[in-house]
Amino acid sequence: xxxxxxxxxxxxxxxxxxxxxxxxxxxxxxxxxxxxxxxxxxxxxxxxxxxxxxxxxxxxxxxxxxxxxxxxxxxxxxxxxxxxxxxxxxxxxxxxxxxxxxxxxxxxxxxxxxxxxxxxxxxxxxxxxxxxxxxxxxxxxxxxxxxxxxxxxxxxxxxxxxxxxxxxxxxxxxxxxxxxxxxxxxxxxxxxxxxxxxxxxxxxxxxxxxxxxxxxxxxxxxxxxxxxxxxxxxxxxxxxxxxxxxxxxxxxxxxxxxxxxxxxxxxxxxxxxxxxxxxxxxxxxxxxxxxxxxxxxxxxxxxxxxxxxxxxxxxxxxxxxxxxxxxxxxxxxxxxxxxxxxxxxxxxxxxxxxxxxxxxxxxxxxxxxxxxxxxxxxxxxxxxxxxxxxxxxxxxxxxxxxxxxxxxxxxxxxxxxxxxxxxxxxxxxxxxxxxxxxxxxxxxxxxxxxxxxxxxxxxxxxxxxxxxxx
Amino acid sequence: xxxxxxxxxxxxxxxxxxxxxxxxxxxxxxxxxxxxxxxxxxxxxxxxxxxxxxxxxxxxxxxxxxxxxxxxxxxxxxxxxxxxxxxxxxxxxxxxxxxxxxxxxxxxxxxxxxxxxxxxxxxxxxxxxxxxxxxxxxxxxxxxxxxxxxxxxxxxxxxxxxxxxxxxxxxxxxxxxxxxxxxxxxxxxxxxxxxxxxxxxxxxxxxxxxxxxxxxxxxxxxxxxxxxxxxxxxxxxxxxxxxxxxxxxxxxxxxxxxxxxxxxxxxxxxxxxxxxxxxxxxxxxxxxxxxxxxxxxxxxxxxxxxxxxxxxxxxxxxxxxxxxxxxxxxxxxxxxxxxxxxxxxxxxxxxxxxxxxxxxxxxxxxxxxxxxxxxxxxxxxxxxxxxxxxxxxxxxxxxxxxxxxxxxxxxxxxxxxxxxxxxxxxxxxxxxxxxxxxxxxxxxxxxxxxxxxxxxxxxxxxxxxxxxxx
Numbered sequence: 001x002x003x004x005x006x007x008x009x010x011x012x013x014x015x016x017x018x019x020x021x022x023x024x025x026x027x028x029x030x031x032x033x034x035x036x037x038x039x040x041x042x043x044x045x046x047x048x049x050x051x052x053x054x055x056x057x058x059x060x061x062x063x064x065x066x067x068x069x070x071x072x073x074x075x076x077x078x079x080x081x082x083x084x085x086x087x088x089x090x091x092x093x094x095x096x097x098x099x100x101x102x103x104x105x106x107x108x109x110x111x112x113x114x115x116x117x118x119x120x121x122x123x124x125x126x127x128x129x130x131x132x133x134x135x136x137x138x139x140x141x142x143x144x145x146x147x148x149x150x151x152x153x154x155x156x157x158x159x160x161x162x163x164x165x166x167x168x169x170x171x172x173x174x175x176x177x178x179x180x181x182x183x184x185x186x187x188x189x190x191x192x193x194x195x196x197x198x199x200x201x202x203x204x205x206x207x208x209x210x211x212x213x214x215x216x217x218x219x220x221x222x223x224x225x226x227x228x229x230x231x232x233x234x235x236x237x238x239x240x241x242x243x244x245x246x247x248x249x250x251x252x253x254x255x256x257x258x259x260x261x262x263x264x265x266x267x268x269x270x271x272x273x274x275x276x277x278x279x280x281x282x283x284x285x286x287x288x289x290x291x292x293x294x295x296x297x298x299x300x301x302x303x304x305x306x307x308x309x310x311x312x313x314x315x316x317x318x319x320x321x322x323x324x325x326x327x328x329x330x331x332x333x334x335x336x337x338x339x340x341x342x343x344x345x346x347x348x349x350x351x352x353x354x355x356x357x358x359x360x361x362x363x364x365x366x367x368x369x370x371x372x373x374x375x376x377x378x379x380x381x382x383x384x385x386x387x388x389x390x391x392x393x394x395x396x397x398x399x400x401x402x403x404x405x406x407x408x409x410x411x412x413x414x415x416x417x418x419x420x421x422x423x424x425x426x427x428x429x430x431x432x433x434x435x436x437x438x439x440x441x442x443x444x445x446x447x448x449x450x451x452x453x454x455x456x457x458x459x460x461x462x463x464x465x466x467x468x469x470x
Numbered sequence: 471x472x473x474x475x476x477x478x479x480x481x482x483x484x485x486x487x488x489x490x491x492x493x494x495x496x497x498x499x500x501x502x503x504x505x506x507x508x509x510x511x512x513x514x515x516x517x518x519x520x521x522x523x524x525x526x527x528x529x530x531x532x533x534x535x536x537x538x539x540x541x542x543x544x545x546x547x548x549x550x551x552x553x554x555x556x557x558x559x560x561x562x563x564x565x566x567x568x569x570x571x572x573x574x575x576x577x578x579x580x581x582x583x584x585x586x587x588x589x590x591x592x593x594x595x596x597x598x599x600x601x602x603x604x605x606x607x608x609x610x611x612x613x614x615x616x617x618x619x620x621x622x623x624x625x626x627x628x629x630x631x632x633x634x635x636x637x638x639x640x641x642x643x644x645x646x647x648x649x650x651x652x653x654x655x656x657x658x659x660x661x662x663x664x665x666x667x668x669x670x671x672x673x674x675x676x677x678x679x680x681x682x683x684x685x686x687x688x689x690x691x692x693x694x695x696x697x698x699x700x701x702x703x704x705x706x707x708x709x710x711x712x713x714x715x716x717x718x719x720x721x722x723x724x725x726x727x728x729x730x731x732x733x734x735x736x737x738x739x740x741x742x743x744x745x746x747x748x749x750x751x752x753x754x755x756x757x758x759x760x761x762x763x764x765x766x767x768x769x770x771x772x773x774x775x776x777x778x779x780x781x782x783x784x785x786x787x788x789x790x791x792x793x794x795x796x797x798x799x800x801x802x803x804x805x806x807x808x809x810x811x812x813x814x815x816x817x818x819x820x821x822x823x824x825x826x827x828x829x830x831x832x833x834x835x836x837x838x839x840x841x842x843x844x845x846x847x848x849x850x851x852x853x854x855x856x857x858x859x860x861x862x863x864x865x866x867x868x869x870x871x872x873x874x875x876x877x878x879x880x881x882x883x884x885x886x887x888x889x890x891x892x893x894x895x896x897x898x899x900x901x902x903x904x905x906x907x908x909x910x911x912x913x914x915x916x917x918x919x920x921x922x923x924x925x926x927x928x929x930x931x932x933x934x935x936x937x938x939x940x
Contacts, residue, residue: 440655
């Protein structure tokens with residue numbers, strides 16, 4: 001095993017000292033992401049390097065391959081599963097500074113970017129062309145495209161626009177041994193191809209376990225000209241769920257359908273008292289976009305459907321009023337962090353996905369789980385595809401509350417599997433969910449491993465993720 | 471090597487004689503698909519078996535694995551690349567009889583089917599629920615869902631609704647050694663999951679080279695209530711292409727945008743004289759679907775955009791008139807087969823995809839290629855994503871015309887690569903395009919092979935496809 005000082009010196013020699021971070025204090029900031037579990041530990045990388053071109057990454061990977069050193073790619077560190085944390089030490093590749101837009105290819109409706117570019121920045125750059133990259137993670141102002149690809153992120157608009165993977169046309173990947181591969185065609189600017197095994201899709205969502213994504217070719221879409229927001233409240237969860245199904249049944253596909261349960265409504269009201277959301281079992285937020293005629297017509301339809309069961313309904317297309325209606329959803333992340341004096345929101349068991357028809361049962365059961373472990377759990381999320389975000393509210397300095405939170409997360413993950421859902425709808429596995437993979441996938445987990453071993457025979461790419469230790 | 475008679479006898483013993491086809495005459499019907507190259511050869515399977523459940527497939531694969539026998543899965547045999555033809559002999563799995571719909575899970579907007587169900591039949595079954603499976607191959611009344619998944623088919627509606635892969639939530643796969651794997655979660659009915667390496671996407675488009683798909687869980691969508699068709703003619707190809715780009719630029723995403731070039735227009739008119747399409751360099755067909763208001767509004771917008779450059783434009787939402795307008799596109803497959811006395815349309819070089827901005831140049835170059843080799847080439851396809859279908863018209867009994875057709879196909883494939891496109895937009899590689907894979911993919915082709923070897927170490931799954939012989 002290589003000495004750590006040797007590793008640091010070699011990196012400085014190979015890349016120049018300005019691309020290498022080695023002090024303990026600075027490395028500390030790489031020991032965690034947004035996941036609670038990473039924050040409970042101190043997973044120090046031995047060194048952090050900041051590659052700014054493909055050759056840098058190749059140099060690092062060749063070295064790591066030769067010396068069997070773990071390599072963990074990292075974007076913004078906004079992930080909630082420890083995916084970008086070096087649980088086995090070694091090298092963290094900080095790609096967040098590598099933010100180039102290589103080309104906006106307007107006429108072919110695609111864009112080529114480096115992994116560090118932030119989601120919101122990409123959409124700002126696309127805006128003058130009337131184009132946009134549709135997937136919208138809640139963390140738009142933080143999340144990098146590399147991270148979104150690595151985790152196949154989706155978010156608020158997945159109901160209509162799907163996940164990141166649907167937009168990835170090709171990747172440049174540095175393989176574990178330092179060689180470069182292009183997926184989706186060496187020189188392709190085609191919008192469609194079925195040429196060969198789909199390596200692009202294989203790398204999307206592989207969480208940095210198969211190589212380093214150094215360039216992304218993304219399909220982008222014309223920006224819908226108009227949007228509208230509908231906020232509606234229900235005294236029963238079942239009525240909220242029935243409303244969602246009836247909207248679909250009428251052939252309407254909103255761009256997003258979000259929910260706050262009663263705990264979410266309380267949290268939002270407490271955080272921002274002028275919101276004045278009425279007490280209810282559920283608040284639904286519909287976003288509809290498209291042409292003006294479509295938005296007006298479909299908004300009216302959704303309004304009429306909601307009115308059959310809702311205690312209140314409001315539809316708006318005016319920008320200011322839309323922002324006001326959406327505010328409850330917009331603040332929920334921050335609000336859940338401050339719902340209880342001396343406590344905060346932690347990220348664990350935070351991304352379960354249920355079959356749509358089982359969402360009401362799931363939300364009731366999650367409440368029961370919280371009650372059983374004496375832990376408040378705020379619930380919100382993407383009811384349009386069953387992907388729920390559950391936020392345990394605890395004081396992380398109280399060991400008994402921490403223990404309870406772990407049990408809550410375990411039970412929520414188990415509930416997702418029991419109700420024929422998934423332990424993760426969009427955040428990924430990282431190291432925080434690897435213990436559920438066997439139960440979720442059975443034989444398929446072995447095949448995933450076979451692929452991992454074939455592409456990364458030395459196991460240096462982001463070790464300790466997806467698969468539980470053997 | 472096992473005796474063929476032994477193989478046949480063993481299959482009859484293991485599965486019952488009624489599931490085994492062994493006479494030469496019957497096996498002959500499995501020696502080809504729609505590809506010209508397969509029709510020029512006689513690739514006899516040693517035996518054809520017709521599994522009707524997962525256990526049947528497991529029995530066959532265990533046997534094939536033990537005895538190193540090639541296995542080629544086959545659906546309708548409507549493919550155009552020889553993908554379902556046993557170029558190395560062995561066993562053909564005829565899955566076309568295994569057509570069960572296991573479950574229409576209306577509330578979770580998904581359906582579970584066996585591989586043999588035909589696309590059109592699935593949509594008929596979904597219709598009473600107000601649901602549909604959006605990808606629409608031209609061969610809707612033939613193509614099986616298993617084949618569509620194996621080739622990641624897309625077709626006429628890909629502009630708005632994407633490819634088959636976007637709808638595949640999970641698969642049951644019998645692995646080369648006979649074990650069963652479920653992808654997308656063992657028991658999942660979730661609409662979203664990013665749990666682990668995405669094996670579902672890996673199998674979509676893998677053309678039967680990694681295992682046998684025995685069950686498919688598909689996401690389905692609410693059927694758009696209304697549609698409209700716009701037919702417009704252009705005296706210049708560039709005007710047609712500019713119109714497509716301007717439609718997108720206005721934020722409109724039609725469900726499909728189809729083109730016939732002048733050869734296609736002539737072919738359609740000749741086939742069906744009452745069509746009376748005016749002479750033009752290009753005919754564009756737009757399909758717009760959605761709510762009534764959206765269709766009316768966007769149809770009007772597209773009409774106005776087209777009128778800036780077109781020689782004629784007609785927009786219809788009346789069913790009969792729509793059918794009439796669409797007819798030119800509807801008959802083109804059959805029409806191109808009969809455009810020239812004593813000649814027919816063959817399938818080779820038939821599925822290239824170009825960057826959208828290069829479609830006019832591509833169409834002109836394809837004409838030049840045809841002229842160079844003295845071969846008429848009819849062109850039509852999905853201009854909304856650059857995926858063009860090129861139909862050489864020859865007399866297959868004349869060796870010089872056959873030779874010319876091969877050169878036309880080679881040149882068209884090379885053109886696709888030269889213009890930064892792909893050799894196949896939706897039909898796949900099979901054995902007819904494997905010689906272009908190295909040039910299209912470079913290093914990535916090796917990684918595809920590494921995965922193939924890891925999952926199918928004995929190389930028994932559909933050998934001779936995707937990778938050229940080594």
